[in-house]
């Protein structure tokens with residue numbers, strides 16, 4: 001059976017990805033399965049660069065084809081930031097709520113709520129071959145913090161054509177439209193078609 005390494009320590013992501021890959025004839029390994037505990041510094045300027053740093057690292061350590069993802073939110077009123085700094089940006093505030101309120105205020109003051117989520121997946125299949133799969137979902141920053149599902153910025157992001165925030169959608173609904181789902185579908189089409 002073919003092996004594929006998913007370079008992530010995020011338990012929820014690993015469960016989600018393992019579920020998706022279950023139906024395929026492939027052994028999906030996590031970092032824990034291959035005994036990797038350290039991660040390279042995510043020093044890239046783009047989602048693509050950071051994803052590649054991680055998938056190249058995984059392949060170089062194990063010789064097993066490896067994929068990694070990197071994602072975040074980009075907000076027009078913040079000059080399309082925080083982008084690759086999405087996790088760090090959230091942690092700079094004393095609470096998630098404080099961060100969300102600040103974003104809502106800035107987007108209201110600018111009268112511009114445009115935003116998008118992006119995921120880049122990098123697949124490293126040998127020393128000099130890597131392929132990128134991108135997924136993006138456009139939307140708007142909400143006027144209020146709403147919903148309890150999901151994680152990260154979900155409670156303030158309304159996907160295009162929707163009225164609810166991502167945190168008001170069930171996991172199943174979110175997985176049908178999310179930036180991550182789009183990128184994973186492209187990866188699967190590449191691997192199995």
Ligand code: IMP
Nearest residue numbers: 069070071072073086087151152153154
């Ligand atoms: P990661 O690279 O996928 O771990 O994402 C980095 C950060 O971006 C996360 O810690 C979240 O704050 C934010 N983020 C990424 N994807 C999502 C999402 O689907 N919903 C909400 N926030 C997200």
